[in-house]
Amino acid sequence: MKRLTMSLFAARAVFASRAGGSRPSSQVVASAVALLLAGASALLGQAAVAAPAATRQVWPVIEALAIAPDSPGARRFQAHHAEAIGRPAQFGQGGPWSWYAANFSALGTPPWAIKHQDITVDLNATKGTLQTKLLVTFEFNEAADQLQLVTGAVKTATVVGPAGAKIESKLTALSGMSLLAITLPDPATPGVNITLEVNTLADLDCSPEGIGLRPCGLGGTFQWVTFHRYFLQAAMMGHAPFTSDLHVLTPAGKVAGAPGLASGPDTLPDGRLVYHFKQVERTDNAGFAIASYDPYISKLAGGQPLRVYAAGKYVPYADDLAKLVIDVTSWYGERFAKFPWSSLNIMQLENNFGGGYAPLSAVFMFRDVFAAQPGTGYWEETVELTAHEVGHQWWGNYVEPYTSGDVALSESLAEESSCWYTEKTLQSRQQMIGNHLSYLYTVPGNQDIAVGSQNVYGSPHYVPVVYHKGSAVFDMLRELIGDEAMAKGFALYTDGFGRDYAKLNDLRLAMEQAAGVKLDWFWQQWLFKTAPIQAEVSGRLAGQGDKLAVRLRFAQATPKRFTVAVTVDYADGTQLVAPVEVIPQGEAPVVVEVPVKAAPVRVRLDVQRRLLRMWATATPGDFNLSGLVDGADLVEMAVRHGRAVRVFGKSGQPFFYGDTSWNELYDLQPDLRVDMTDVETFAGWVGTESEQF
Amino acid sequence: MKLVRRTTCSAVLAATLLLCSCSQESAEVAAGPAAAAGNKADAVVADGGPSASDPSVQGPGHGAGGYAEISGQWDAASKRLKVSVWVGSIKDLLGMAAHLRYDPKALQLTKLELQSIAEVGDDAPGVWQSRGIAKDAPLGRILLGSARFRSTIAPFLFPQGAQVDREKWVVLEFAVLEHGQTKLWFDPPSQLARSGEGTALSLQWLGATVTVPQAFALGSVGGAP
Numbered sequence: 001m002k003r004l005t006m007s008l009f010a011a012r013a014v015f016a017s018r019a020g021g022s023r024p025s026s027q028v029v030a031s032a033v034a035l036l037l038a039g040a041s042a043l044l045g046q047a048a049v050a051a052p053a054a055t056r057q058v059w060p061v062i063e064a065l066a067i068a069p070d071s072p073g074a075r076r077f078q079a080h081h082a083e084a085i086g087r088p089a090q091f092g093q094g095g096p097w098s099w100y101a102a103n104f105s106a107l108g109t110p111p112w113a114i115k116h117q118d119i120t121v122d123l124n125a126t127k128g129t130l131q132t133k134l135l136v137t138f139e140f141n142e143a144a145d146q147l148q149l150v151t152g153a154v155k156t157a158t159v160v161g162p163a164g165a166k167i168e169s170k171l172t173a174l175s176g177m178s179l180l181a182i183t184l185p186d187p188a189t190p191g192v193n194i195t196l197e198v199n200t201l202a203d204l205d206c207s208p209e210g211i212g213l214r215p216c217g218l219g220g221t222f223q224w225v226t227f228h229r230y231f232l233q234a235a236m237m238g239h240a241p242f243t244s245d246l247h248v249l250t251p252a253g254k255v256a257g258a259p260g261l262a263s264g265p266d267t268l269p270d271g272r273l274v275y276h277f278k279q280v281e282r283t284d285n286a287g288f289a290i291a292s293y294d295p296y297i298s299k300l301a302g303g304q305p306l307r308v309y310a311a312g313k314y315v316p317y318a319d320d321l322a323k324l325v326i327d328v329t330s331w332y333g334e335r336f337a338k339f340p341w342s343s344l345n346i347m348q349l350e351n352n353f354g355g356g357y358a359p360l361s362a363v364f365m366f367r368d369v370f371a372a373q374p375g376t377g378y379w380e381e382t383v384e385l386t387a388h389e390v391g392h393q394w395w396g397n398y399v400e401p402y403t404s405g406d407v408a409l410s411e412s413l414a415e416e417s418s419c420w421y422t423e424k425t426l427q428s429r430q431q432m433i434g435n436h437l438s439y440l441y442t443v444p445g446n447q448d449i450a451v452g453s454q455n456v457y458g459s460p461h462y463v464p465v466v467y468h469k470g471s472a473v474f475d476m477l478r479e480l481i482g483d484e485a486m487a488k489g490f491a492l493y494t495d496g497f498g499r500d501y502a503k504l505n506d507l508r509l510a511m512e513q514a515a516g517v518k519l520d521w522f523w524q525q526w527l528f529k530t531a532p533i534q535a536e537v538s539g540r541l542a543g544q545g546d547k548l549a550v551r552l553r554f555a556q557a558t559p560k561r562f563t564v565a566v567t568v569d570y571a572d573g574t575q576l577v578a579p580v581e582v583i584p585q586g587e588a589p590v591v592v593e594v595p596v597k598a599a600p601v602r603v604r605l606d607v608q609r610r611l612l613r614m615w616a617t618a619t620p621g622d623f624n625l626s627g628l629v630d631g632a633d634l635v636e637m638a639v640r641h642g643r644a645v646r647v648f649g650k651s652g653q654p655f656f657y658g659d660t661s662w663n664e665l666y667d668l669q670p671d672l673r674v675d676m677t678d679v680e681t682f683a684g685w686v687g688t689e690s691e692q693f
Numbered sequence: 694m695k696l697v698r699r700t701t702c703s704a705v706l707a708a709t710l711l712l713c714s715c716s717q718e719s720a721e722v723a724a725g726p727a728a729a730a731g732n733k734a735d736a737v738v739a740d741g742g743p744s745a746s747d748p749s750v751q752g753p754g755h756g757a758g759g760y761a762e763i764s765g766q767w768d769a770a771s772k773r774l775k776v777s778v779w780v781g782s783i784k785d786l787l788g789m790a791a792h793l794r795y796d797p798k799a800l801q802l803t804k805l806e807l808q809s810i811a812e813v814g815d816d817a818p819g820v821w822q823s824r825g826i827a828k829d830a831p832l833g834r835i836l837l838g839s840a841r842f843r844s845t846i847a848p849f850l851f852p853q854g855a856q857v858d859r860e861k862w863v864v865l866e867f868a869v870l871e872h873g874q875t876k877l878w879f880d881p882p883s884q885l886a887r888s889g890e891g892t893a894l895s896l897q898w899l900g901a902t903v904t905v906p907q908a909f910a911l912g913s914v915g916g917a918p
Contacts, residue, residue, distance in 0.1 A: 068848075571882055573893065599882035601893075631790025631826050631838015632885045638788040638824075638840035639891035642850055657848055675846050679824055687830040 058616045059534060060670035062444045064460065068647050068655035111142040113242075114234040115193060120247040120274075121230055121288065125218040128206075132230050134198040140188040147182040152215075152228040154178045154200040161185065162195060177229070198232060213354045221311065222350045226287035226357050226364055233284055241282035248275045250290050257295070257309035257347040258288035259362035281341060282499070285359035285397060289347045298322045301330040302339050309347045314370040321346065321370060324383060325363075328390045331421055335487035336394045337494035344393070356385050358392035358414075365389060384418055384431050391417035399494060402501040405454040408527065409502055412451065412470025419471055420478065432475055433609050434658040435468035440532055440614060441645045441672060442656045443469075448530035452504050472612045473526040479610045480522065480563065481515035489514035525560055526612075533560045533613035535582075538690045539603055539625025542593065549593040550603050552580070552625065553693050555618060559584030562611055566594050567604045591693055602626070602636065615665050619690035621682045623665055629688045637666050637674075637682060646672035746908035748774050748869050750877075752901035759783035759886070759894060761791065761862065763877050763901035771866070773803060774903065776877065778837075778863040780810060783896065785854030785888040788840025791898060792883035793863070797833040799875035800903065804866035805829060810839050810857055820844055821855070827863060834880070837863060854889035869905050877901045 118135040132154075138147065151157075157180050159167040165185075172179040180198070188194055204225070206216040215227035233240040248256035252271045260277035267273055279286070293309040296318035300306050306325060308318040325346060329339045341361040348370045356365040365385060372382035395417065396410030419432040443461045450456070451470045459465060478486040489511035497506060508523045538553040550568060561583050568576040578594045602624035605615060621629040623636045640663045647657040666674045668681040750765030760783075765776035780789065789810075795802070809823035825839035839862065843850055878900030886894040905911075 569893075571884065601882060601885060628836075630792065630836040630883070632883060634824065634826055634838040635788035635790045635840050635885055635887050638842055638852060639887055641842050641852060642846040644846060644848065647848060659848055661851075673846065676822070676842065676844075679842060683824075683826065686826045687828045687836060 056620065057670055058536060059614065060441075060664075060667065060672050062441060063654070064444055064447065065442055065646065065654050065656040067438075067442075068649075068657040112138055112140045112144050112147065112188065112234070114232065114240060115139045115242060117231055117242055117244045118247075119231055119244055120249070121225070122249045123218075123223055123225065123290065125223045128204050128218055130202045130204055130216075130225060130228070130230060132198075132200045132202070134200070134232055135195055136198055136232055137193050137195045138188070138234070139193050140190050142190055143187040145184040145187040147184065147234075149180040149182065149198075149232045149234060150174070150229070151178050151180065151200060151232050152202060152230060153205070154202040157198060157200045160197040160199075167196065180232070202228070202230075204228060213357055214352060217350050217353060219350050219352075222289060222291045222348070222367075224287065224289035224347070224349050224353070224364065226289075226349075226353075226359075229284075231284070231286060240284045242284065243282055244279045244286070246277040246279065246286070246288065248277070248288050248290065249273070250275065253292065254290050255293035255295065255309070256288055256290050257293055257307070257345055257362075259283075259286055259345060259359050261305075261343050262307060262345065279361070281360055283360040283397065287347075287357065287359055287362070287364055289349060289364065291348070293348070296322055298326065300326055300339055300344060301333065304339060304341065305343045307343070307345045308370075309345065310370045311348060314348060314367070317371050317373060320373050321382075321386070324386055325390060327425070328387050328421060329393070331425070332391065332394060332417060336417075336490045337398065337498060339393065340398045340498060341393065356389040358389040358396070360397040361393070363389040363392075380422070380426060380428070380430070383426060384422055387418035387421040388414050391415075394490075394494060398499065399497045400501045402503045403454060404457050405452050406503050407456060407466055408451050408470040408473075408504060409507060411466045412474055415467050415471035416474035416478070419475060429608060430660050432472065433660040436472050436609055436612055437645055437658045437660070437662060438464045438656070439469040439472065439612065445531065450528050450530055452527040469532075469612065470527075476526065476562075476611060477511065477519070477522060481511065481517065481519075485511070485515040521561060531558055531560075533562055533611055534558065534616075535613065536616045536618040537605065537625065538618040538627075538693060539622065540627035540690055540693065541596075541599055546597075547595075548598065549595045550600060550625070551591060551593050551693070552603070552605075553589050553591045553618070554582050554584075555589035556584060556587075559587055562613070564606050564611060565608070567607050568594065568596055569601045569604075570596075570598055571601050572598075589693075600624075600626070602632065616670075617665060617668075619685070619688055620668055621685035621688065622690055627690045629682075629685045634679075634682065634686075637679060640666040641674050641679065644673040644675075746906050748903060748905045748909060750774065750776060750901050750903055753899050755782070755897050755899055757782075758897060759786075759857075760897040760899060761789070761879065762897070762899040765901065765903075768866075772868070773866040774800070774869055776865040776867065776901075777861050778865075779859060780857055780862045780896075781859030783857040783886065783894060785890075786810070786841075786857050786894065787852050787854040787887050787889045787891070788838065789862075789886035789894075789896070790836075790838035790840075790883065791885065792880040793835040793837055793865075794876075794878050794880050795833055795835070795867070796875045799869070799871040799873070799905075800867040801870055802829050802835070802865060803868055804864070805835065806864040807837070807839065808861050808863065810860045810862055835863075835865075852889050852891075854887075867903075869903070869909070869911065872905045872907050872909065872911065875903050875905075877903060 114136055116137040120133040122131040153173065153176060157169060157171050159169040159182055161167045167185065168183045170181045172181070182196070204216050204218065206214055206218060213227065216225045217223060231244065246258055246260060248258060250256050250273045252273060254273065256275035258277040260279035262275065262277055264275040265273035289309070291311045293311050294315045296308040296310065298306045306322060308322045310318040325344065329344070333339050343361055345362045347362065347364045349364050349366055351367045353364065353366045356363060368378065369382045369385060372378045391414035392410065395413035399409065401407050401409040415435065419435070422431050423429050442464050447461060449459045449461065449465055451465060451473060456462060456466055492514055493507050493510035496510065504523065504527055508519050512519050533556065535554045535556045540551045542549045542551040552566065563579050563581045566578045566580050576596065580592045580594060582590045582592065584590055606613060617623060619629060621633050623633045626632065643659050643662045645657055645659055645662050647655050649655060666678060668678040747767040747769065749767065750763065752763050755762050761778060761780045763776060763778055765774055768775045778793065805827050807825040807827040809825065820843065821841045822844055823839060823841050826836060828836045830836065841855060843852065879898040884896070884898045886896050888894055
């Protein structure tokens, strides 16, 4: 935790709120303007001086924009799509998705469940078909003769009973999946397991869905099946974990990679090979890939085997990725829980896969990640993506979200883990700041949705809300309670919910216990409500002699509680960083004071962008919060000039660009660009003093 | 003797946001005894030259490193004290600002001109624009600021500073209102210069002393314009 040099200051509001967006009060010294032109300047033309408007637009209008192509932000965005598809819209909300099996304790005891599956897959890339043979072992808690199963869309399915007799079944299309209803000849006996053989044939559709990753690929170099569910699920898709043995048939000379302990290959009479993957953990997350892999084999810090499946010219770089994975798993292991699985396999896919996917004990990532090397330009993105996907071994696999409203426990935590790791190891907050900006500047206010909403999967802003805002929220939590308490809270959480399902409030209770503070307000404000902090800020120097203080006022349209780091720069080059707690009481502005040793050169708020916020100067142009708009503000503006989070393509189309140097304070004409328009606007406010407060 | 009528109704010297030419002044000014030999006085020539009874401006002169300093001379023809603020020996200057203070009881500001600085760098003409402000508000505190801005913006373009060898930053004219000595100085907390990366640049901010001899006939000035 960052050590700050001052105690907290909190103050109640002392002034009534004023209408947002209005100019300062009549106490403001308005600018009487008479232009004096230097002789030569007249020849070049005098810049127009904008008179202060009676009212002004304070906050920008946010439009839903695409991300600038070929930008680092676009690569991150693409990389972090991850599990954005392949999940049902609702978990456990009734209807056909509401069956769930006897699995983890949080799910209770259902009538029946899949215990184990022995799966043999034969992928024909030429025909685009997937033939699957499944030996499915069911366990029964109640007498039942009707079994309803779900799989990826298949065109045929046959079921054979233990005695070799065909069993009655019906195949129905269901929302891009297939529903297989089986009628047992006799009701099953509780406590007695039954194994059925199910043979299916699917025509694969590998086109991407929505913003997600490709569910499968049939290219010449890599073939894979990831989000397409080649196995059977006994219940609603999120809650049906089972152990499995996977057997992948490959052409001669090819290698298969998948989650689980790898063995083989065996050779079939026709020359084809069979690779085996034993998954001793219960999961319904899986996938496999086939290529001319040359696996690089290493070990995690705990001794578990690590295999990096890279192909062709990427093989020589696999050791760099392996070292990274070893470091990330160790780093997480020290903070969350020891790496929980008996192995970890990392598979390379085509670039058109579009990102990363992390089933239990495995990670699939797009091709170029496997060529990155430390010190090269692409390494940072590689670390971000790898750390995110490896984070899913804990978040989403070791502890699974109970409902779709708890998806932050998977994606937000994986992203925050990655940001935490990159902050500490790359000494960069670029990833987190990019996440802040993505949420702030791509999600229109009227389309915002709470991270913890049960409907968040259906939002067109799922990624910026869950991945980006969600990670920013947990980053703010870490800032609030400190690294040590955060790690302790994660350890408590995994200890209580490892190999189980959890809800957002389960994490809250763990964090409260670790930090020794109540966090219900934080959870409510940031996970169950929308919008960032939006505050108009005023500054003044108060007191005299050796009793000086910087007085700050925060006026929020939708009050939020936060602690902001106030950075005070002095003329002698020294600096004070003081945490200031802002606790609104109703809608009235909050006034706080920070004692200072001398008149500051400037005062800045949240320099490292640790708060999910937008600031605006209540006295337009008083960027250094001195209480007077003067030349120093012009100089500060020059430092921030040219930054933009909205850029334009060749044909004029606007894109979002995650410019980590962006500072919205200087966007006086809020168009998401700090340009000469803002400089000209600034001129109209020169000499203005902030109102007394 | 005609007495000076003091007034609080000064000439309005208000906010200016100037798009200035980069007028590289060739004249150099001896800011004081320590100024480099060979510097010339401001190009102000009074009939018969300054006399011992005329008001004068004396500053300490700069040492090595970046500086902002004040020079000036009495101009008998216009009956004004003509003062310049010079800046120089600054590498990578993006912008600078200060509050230039004076005593409005002793001096009355009658002219305020901001010159462009740091507009030209290594880039082609037009790439950079200089913007500045100069405003006497409140009276006796002249808000000064200049900075350079890139004409176009793009994600991969960042601010860059410019080399400033020696340039005239501000030209001022004062009417004198009192005998004796009075100061022109840069308010310390307001002194600011930043590089292209935004780091603070350490400059010598050198004020000056205006001396109005008792022998000087205030009445001949004519008071406020």
